[in-house]
Amino acid sequence: MTTTAxxxxxxxxxxxxxxxxxxxxxxxxxxxQDLRLSEGTVVSYLRNAKDKLYGVSETEAAVAIGLALEVIARPPLEDPxxxxxxxxxxxxxxxxxxGMTAEQMAAQLRRPVTDVRADSRDLLSTLNARNRPHLITRSWQFRLLTAEQVIKWYR
Incomplete structure (x- = not known):
């Protein structure tokens, strides 16, 4: 299923x-800066990638799909x-x-948004992630996300 997708x-x-x-x-x-492209050009490439990856709007969702479908390189796994x-x-x-916001997550989990925001900050720290897209990569490394999960969400 992954290979076909x-x-x-x-x-x-x-x-x-x-x-x-x-x-x-x-x-x-x-x-x-590293690729010698303007920020606008980088954003254009990112927008095109998101469109191809089921039209997602958030970078973290694009990373999750990219990893699941192996259209971007998968990082080495860590011991969970x-x-x-x-x-x-x-x-x-x-x-x-x-790609959900803190408010959307709070509604889904029936938790106060302030608690969700605090837990999100703590999660970044726990996974030693710099931002939300990196959090997805780190989650993949620790097997908190699987290809099967991600593919199911976007099918």
């Missing part, structure tokens, strides 16, 4: 490069036994992978 989605080399760099926690400005994470933080991962 991946063959239908093809990112250009620059789209792939931009998305992979964002998945490592780099900012648009950093990607632009090395990770201590409270259930409240773990519960946020699938919602963040879908």
């Amino acid at each position: 991946a063959t239908m989605i093809s990112l250009s080399p620059r789209e792939r490069q931009v998305l992979e760099r964002l998945a490592t926690g780099d900012t648009v400005a950093m990607v632009g 036994e090395q990770l201590f994470m409270p259930r409240e933080q773990r519960d946020l991962v699938p919602y963040i992978a879908r």
Whole structure:
């Protein structure tokens, strides 16, 4: 199923490069500087990649789909036994992978938005992630997200 879906989605080399760099926690400005592109050009490549990846609007969702369908390079896996994470933080991962806001997650989980925001900040710290797209990559590394989960959400 993954191979078939991946063959239908093809990112250009620059789209792939931009998305992979964002998945490592780099900012648009950093990607632009390193690739010698304007920030506007980086954003255009990212927008094109998102359109190809089921038309998602959030970068973290594009990273999740890109990893699941192997259209961007998958990071090396980490030992999940090395990770201590409270259930409240773990519960946020699938919602963040879908690009949901704190308000949307709070409504889904029936929790106060202030608690969801605090747990989101703590989750970034727990996973040693720089931002939400990087959080998705780190979640993948610790097997908190799987290809099957992500594909199911976007089918």
